[in-house]
Structure formats: C-alpha cells, structure tokens
Amino acid sequence: KKIVIVGGVAGGATAAARLRRLNEEDEIVLLEKGEYISFANCGLPYYIGEVITNREALLVQTVEGMSKKFNLDIRNLSEVVEINRERKTVSIKKVETGEIYEESYDTLILSPGARPIVPPLNGLSDAENVFTLRNVPDTDKIKAWVDEKKPKEAVIIGGGFIGLEMAENLHHRGVNVSVIELGNQVMAPIDYEMAAIVHWELDNEGVELYLNDGVKAFKDGGRTIVLQSGKELTSDLTILSIGVRPENELAEKAGLTLGERGGIVVNQTLQTDDPNIYAIGDAIEVRDYVQGTPAMIPLAWPANRQGRLAADHINGRNAVYKGSLGTSVAKVFGLTVAATGNNEKLLKRSGVDYEAVHIHPNSNAAYYPGGSQLSMKLLFQPDTGEIFGAQAVGYKGVEKRIDVIATAIKGKLNVWDLADLELAYAPPYSSAKDPVNMAGYVGG
Ligand code: FAD
Numbered sequence: 001k002k003i004v005i006v007g008g009v010a011g012g013a014t015a016a017a018r019l020r021r022l023n024e025e026d027e028i029v030l031l032e033k034g035e036y037i038s039f040a041n042c043g044l045p046y047y048i049g050e051v052i053t054n055r056e057a058l059l060v061q062t063v064e065g066m067s068k069k070f071n072l073d074i075r076n077l078s079e080v081v082e083i084n085r086e087r088k089t090v091s092i093k094k095v096e097t098g099e100i101y102e103e104s105y106d107t108l109i110l111s112p113g114a115r116p117i118v119p120p121l122n123g124l125s126d127a128e129n130v131f132t133l134r135n136v137p138d139t140d141k142i143k144a145w146v147d148e149k150k151p152k153e154a155v156i157i158g159g160g161f162i163g164l165e166m167a168e169n170l171h172h173r174g175v176n177v178s179v180i181e182l183g184n185q186v187m188a189p190i191d192y193e194m195a196a197i198v199h200w201e202l203d204n205e206g207v208e209l210y211l212n213d214g215v216k217a218f219k220d221g222g223r224t225i226v227l228q229s230g231k232e233l234t235s236d237l238t239i240l241s242i243g244v245r246p247e248n249e250l251a252e253k254a255g256l257t258l259g260e261r262g263g264i265v266v267n268q269t270l271q272t273d274d275p276n277i278y279a280i281g282d283a284i285e286v287r288d289y290v291q292g293t294p295a296m297i298p299l300a301w302p303a304n305r306q307g308r309l310a311a312d313h314i315n316g317r318n319a320v321y322k323g324s325l326g327t328s329v330a331k332v333f334g335l336t337v338a339a340t341g342n343n344e345k346l347l348k349r350s351g352v353d354y355e356a357v358h359i360h361p362n363s364n365a366a367y368y369p370g371g372s373q374l375s376m377k378l379l380f381q382p383d384t385g386e387i388f389g390a391q392a393v394g395y396k397g398v399e400k401r402i403d404v405i406a407t408a409i410k411g412k413l414n415v416w417d418l419a420d421l422e423l424a425y426a427p428p429y430s431s432a433k434d435p436v437n438m439a440g441y442v443g444g
Pocket residue numbers: 006007008009010011012031032033034041042043044045078079080081111112113114133134135162247250280281282283298299300301303
C-alpha cells in the first residue's frame with residue numbers, strides 16, 4: 001500500500017519511521033512544506049539563548065539521512081494544497097517553483113501542526129522587529145536580529161510556555177525583558193496561586209510583568225507598543241507568543257469535521273470521518289483524558305504517541321489513543337513548573353465536585369544540602385478519590401513528582417493510593433515520606 005504523510009516534524013516523522021519499522025514493502029511518502037524535517041522545536045528558544053550552541057544539533061534528522069535510514073520518499077519544500085478524496089490524491093505545490101502535481105494515496109496521515117496566532121493589530125505590518133517562533137527559519141531570523149541589532153529591550157507578548165522560555169533566553173543574552181499577558185496569570189495550565197510563584201521569580205530576575213493587559217497597537221515601525229491600558233513600551237525585539245491555532249485548512253476544504261476550536265475531529269484510532277485519512281498532533285482535537293471532553297493540547301508527547309499509534313493501526317495492530325492528560329513541564333529561570341491533568345479553573349468551569357490540597361514539602365531531606373521547598377497542588381474527587389490533576393512549582397524535584405502523579409492517573413490509582421506508593425528515597429533525592437506520599441496523606 002501507499003501511505004502519504006503531510007507534515008514532516010514531530011507527528012509526521014514519527015509516523016513515517018514507525019510505518020517503515022512495521023512494514024518493509026509499503027511506499028511511504030513524507031511531504032513537508034518547509035526546508036527542514038524532524039527538527040527539535042522544543043530546543044529552538046535555547047538556541048536563540050545560546051544555551052544550545054550547535055545549530056546542527058537542532059536538526060534531529062535530515063532529508064537525506066532519514067530517507068536512506070528508513071527507505072522513505074521524503075520531499076521537503078512540498079506543500080500539500082488540496083486533498084482530492086474522491087480520486088484519493090493530494091495536490092502538491094513545489095514551494096520553489098509554484099508547480100503543482102498530484103500524488104495518489106491509499107492512506108493519508110495529516111500532521112500539519114499548529115501555527116502561532118497573529119492578530120490583526122494596528123501597525124503590525126510595518127513592524128520589522130516583531131517575530132513569532134515555530135520553526136528553524138523563525139529561529140534563524142530571531143537569532144540574527146539578536147546577534148546583529150543587539151537589542152536592549154525585548155517585549156514578549158503572551159506568558160505561556162514559549163513566551164516564558166523566550167523571556168529567559170533573551171535575558172540570558174543580556175536583553176531587558178518585559179512580558180505582557182492578557183490574563184491575570186502566566187502559564188495557563190497551572191492555577192493562579194501556583195502561577196504567583198512564577199510571577200515572583202520573574203520579578204526577582206528583573207523581568208517586567210504586565211498582567212491583565214494586552215497589546216492595542218504598534219507604532220514607530222514596531223519600536224513602540226501601545227497597551228490596552230494606555231501604557232507605552234519601547235521594544236527593540238518583540239516576540240508574539242499568544243498561542244497557536246490548528247492548521248486545519250486542508251482538512252476543512254476536504255470536508256472533514258472540525259471541532260469547536262478548529263481541531264480536526266478524529267476517533268480513538270485517529271481516523272477522521274474519512275477512514276482512509278488519519279490526523280495526529282497539534283492539528284487535532286483530543287479527548288481530555290480525565291473528563292472525556294474535547295480539548296486542544298498542542299504538546300510533543302501526544303504528537304509522538306499519536307504518530308506511532310496511527311502507524312500501528314494502519315498495519316492492523318490494536319491501537320487506541322485514550323486521550324491527553326496535558327502533562328507538561330517548563331523551566332522559568334531557576335524554577336521548574338509542571339502540571340498534569342485538570343487544573344482547578346477547568347474543574348470549576350465544568351461544575352465537577354472536587355477537592356484541592358496544597359502542600360509545601362522539601363524536595364529532599366531538609367538536613368541534606370541543596371534541597372529546597374516545592375509547592376504542590378493536588379485535585380481529586382472527594383468521595384471516590386479519583387485524581388483529576390496536579391501541579392508543582394519549585395527549584396528541585398518538581399517534574400518527577402508530576403510524572404509519578406501522571407502515571408498514577410493513567411494507572412487509575414486514587415488519592416489514598418498515593419500514600420501507599422513506595423518511592424525511591426535517600427537524603428539527596430527525597431524524604432522517607434516523598435512529596436507524592438504527603439499529597440496522599442493530606443488529601444486522603
Ligand atoms: P509540527 O511538529 O509543527 O509539524 C508540522 C509540520 O507540518 C510543519 O513543519 C509544517 O511546515 C508542516 N506542514 C503544515 N502544513 C503543511 C502542508 N499543507 N503541506 C506540507 N507540510 C505542511 N512541546 C512540548 O511538549 N514540550 C516543549 O518543551 C515544547 N517546546 C516547544 C517550543 C517551541 C518553540 C515550539 C514551536 C513548540 C514547542 N512544543 C513543545 C510543541 C511541540 O513542538 C508540538 O506539540 C509538536 O511539534 C507537534 O507536532 P506536529 O507534528 O503536530 O506539528
């Protein structure tokens with residue numbers, strides 16, 4: 001059979017490699033509109049910050065290397081502009097020449113990702129110093145701007161993962177950084193009181209944080225940013241990171257169902273309403289693993305997992321995607337911020353009966369040097385003990401606690417079970433009662 005994949009990065013490249021591992025005969029065509037395939041999106045801010053210094057290290061696979069290694073037909077600079085479902089072909093535009101040709105498929109996998117949201121703000125089209133960050137060319141542009149123009153003031157619009165990672169990395173390059181956030185907190189996956197610790201960290205590092213404020217317009221070719229509050233900020237470099245929207249145009253044009261927030265709707269085996277067309281990654285609507293409700297969770301783990309499962313299903317294997325927990329982690333200067341499952345904001349909105357406990361245990365035995373306090377929040381159903389989610393913020397041992405709880409949720413453990421987890425202990429790493437155990441004791 002012949003399988004065509006649209007999008008050659010996280011989900012698409014994973015699917016291609018898995019398809020080949022499962023079947024040596026199939027014809028596998030991987031189409032990517034950009035120059036690069038399988039690059040490390042998640043590493044891009046750190047290359048701009050010169051924490052990662054080797055550009056080549058970002059390019060996990062090259063077109064040539066991956067084509068050879070997995071016997072794939074990889075075509076970069078090839079944009080799929082139409083799906084012709086009745087003929088089972090895709091129309092491909094060669095980006096360099098504009099030439100369009102058709103390629104047939106038996107099975108199609110869509111992994112086109114999501115692109116940064118760019119609102120139609122006044123003065124934006126004249127602003128040369130405003131960038132979004134999604135791929136290697138974006139990264140090269142931002143890095144060149146930092147290297148050549150040596151900006152003194154940078155403004156980050158949007159306090160999510162990418163925004164705060166860029167804040168840290170530009171600060172690392174010696175730039176004064178301000179962050180503007182429309183909401184009352186940064187880092188939407190965690191709740192306000194947990195984000196307050198992040199606000200404190202940003203302040204401590206000299207990052208100017210403007211909450212409950214948005215951008216109204218750009219002036220002076222982008223050098224001045226006018227906020228909704230009327231304040232004006234000077235910027236030599238602005239990063240627009242207010243979120244992403246699914247690349248759903250191909251699917252929409254082909255008549256495939258989209259969800260309320262634009263994600264391509266798929267079933268548990270990742271097929272769209274055309275069983276010959278699978279869709280994976282940031283472009284799809286997923287099920288919230290805990291509540292079973294529709295959600296958009298643009299993260300690398302789901303994209304990779306779905307890529308593998310789609311390939312398995314195409315090869316007749318039992319493959320069910322059970323939904324996304326949204327387990328995530330980010331470094332914000334010295335802090336680690338991690339979360340899994342539902343936060344309190346979501347539980348409140350859904351009207352679910354829940355209880356929240358907060359604990360502030362030490363990351364490891366208080367008498368051993370190098371430990372520090374971490375803040376943890378656990379959300380659960382008070383009668384059944386079902387764990388809805390957890391968040392942690394601190395300087396050490398944060399993500400391991402969240403990973404344990406993410407595992408507990410998937411293993412269907414309840415809040416009382418947390419107290420009974422026998423976790424590794426020695427003074428440099430934990431306490432005989434691990435923070436996860438403590439959350440179980442306090443909650444149970
Ligand atoms: P992508 O990896 O974006 O790949 C989609 C590809 O499809 C793109 O290269 C695009 O050019 C191509 N494409 C789109 N339309 C077409 C078309 N019509 N024809 C041909 N090709 C097309 N996630 C985490 O979990 N942890 C992190 O730390 C993290 N950090 C990140 C940092 C940055 C700066 C960015 C941008 C993302 C980060 N993410 C992180 C998110 C993660 O990278 C995405 O969730 C993941 O890449 C999604 O995979 P995907 O295959 O759906 O889309």
